[in-house]
Amino acid sequence: MLSMSSRPLRAAVVLLGAVALAATTAAGPAAAGSVVAGSASRAGHAVLTWYDATAAAIAAGGATTQVTNSRTWAIAWLAAARAQTGSSSPVYRRAALAGAVHESLVALVPTQAAAVDAVLEADLAALPDGKAKDRGLAAGRAAADRLIEERTGDGLDSASVNAAFPVPPPAPGVWQPTPSAYAAATQYGNRLARPFLLRGAAQFRPAPPPALGSARYEADLAEVRTYGAAGSTARTQAQTDTATFWLGSSFVLYTPVLRAAVEQSPTSTLSRTRLVALFHVALVDTQIATSEAKYHYQTWRPVTAIRNAAVNPDPSWLPLHNTPAHPDFPSGHNTYSGAAEQILTVLFGPRARQPYTIPSPSAPGVTRTYTDWHLPSLENIDARVWSGIHTRSADEAGIRLGRDVATNTLTRAHELLR
Incomplete structure (x- = not known):
């Protein structure tokens, strides 16, 4: 070890x-x-849904530089982690995960927006409607927007990386x-x-x-x-x-x-x-x-x-x-x-x-x-x-x-x- x-x-x-x-x-x-x-199994399914969506989006439309793609993963999933701390509700957390990763991928891998839109629609359909779902989704989107803004100009775009x-x-x-x-x-x-x-x-x-x-x-x-x-x-x-x-x-x-x-x-x-x-x-x-x-x-x-x-x-x-x-x-x-x-x-x-x-x-x-x-x-x-x-x-x-x-x-x- x-x-x-x-x-x-x-x-x-x-x-x-x-x-x-x-x-x-x-x-x-x-x-x-x-x-x-039980709940851990359901949590795993939700996380893997967005894990696979992230991997697929980057594979299909990601950057030519490896670190830029690592940055996309880091932003999407760090935003999702931040957003989930707002509630202990499993529905809120799953919706926050979906909102953060979806928002990040649409912004950072825009050519794959249609594909991640479809994942979002299917994932949200599996959650019961209500305040927990709505608030979690909004929190995820807001966390992603803030983090993308926070990381703007960080020098991890492909052109800067390959100076x-x-x-x-x-x-x-x-x-x-x-x-x-x-x-x-x-x-x-x-x-x-x-x-x-x-x-x-x-x-x-x-x-x-x-x-x-x-x-x-x-x-x-x-x-x-x-x-x-x-x-x-x-x-x-x-x-x-x-x-x-x-x-x-x-x-x-x-x-x-x-x-x-x-x-x-x-x-x-x-x-x-x-x-x-x-x-x-x-x-x-x-x-x-x-x-x-x-x-x-x-x-x-x-x-x-x-x-x-x-x-x-x-x-x-x-x-x-x-x-x-x-x-x-x-x-x-x-x-x-x-x-x-x-x-x-x-x-x-x-x-x-x-x-x-x-x-x-x-x-x-x-x-x-x-x-x-x-x-x-x-x-x-x-x-x-x-x-x-x-x-x-x-x-x-x-x-x-x-x-x-x-x-x-x-x-x-x-x-x-x-």
Whole structure:
């Protein structure tokens, strides 16, 4: 299980309810059915309805930048969490969830308005008419409008995120555009965006990467050279499969992971809403922190390092998978994974109540099944090495950075859930 300070854990217990969290972390599969039955089951259905609507809207009409889509999730579900605190009525809370998420999606993913309108109509039809329904719906819409206004100009739009990066002159250790596309750097402007809860983008900046020529640097590079090469004979088929499975967008890969936690949670509509909200708040802040660190260190990618190595350079070396267009340190896939694991571990428990299965956008038709939130992180670390696109030091630093940012989210969550 992850190590974590008692302070964010206590905050999480307060947020979700001590009894519910204890049931989640301690109860086995046999106990789960009795806990989930009744109102919790109905709450889960309502939350999953809007979870799936959010995922579908963003998949069909979302932004081209991952962090912008994380922002949409964070705004919609944070607004829903805020709106639900106005009443303990289950009808009010379900209507508030519907009003907040619908209002947010119509504003932030306008091409999908008709689809989310249909979800709203069907969801509200299942609720009894009356003051609780009307007030909850109005509260959700108002909370969404306020939060959208609050986040206006936060620098998380696609154009701001991908601000032009002035490539530095070539030098040992310094990032340069990579083959085969030699594309311009991405996510440079992300570091200047306004976080939700970080005090600054550099708050948890990791320690520097291993120095060029150091034993750790040479070991990292040798590992990628051997196991990450396009034509590697050392990499096994299982390793290649892992690299390919985790190559796709972390945002897409972790959407079904979070859904599994939401579906299996025995808690209320409000608690499940908070889980989704804090997950994406943490991931927005993590992506801001990741870009700050990447462009602070501007570390060259393995393909550049191997081709220009001081000892035994290989000018023709290519990785198994194309290298993304931004610096090596830290690994963005692993910051995402570390943050996701920390949020799910603290707010749900270290293990899923039941095994969950996820697909991959980069391995069509392939699925993998997990029983906890930690194994995906371990696979992500290996995968980026075996893809030939990150050093292990960058991967491990990414996990630590993601955990740090997520812990900060949990520690300061009360500032958002007002």
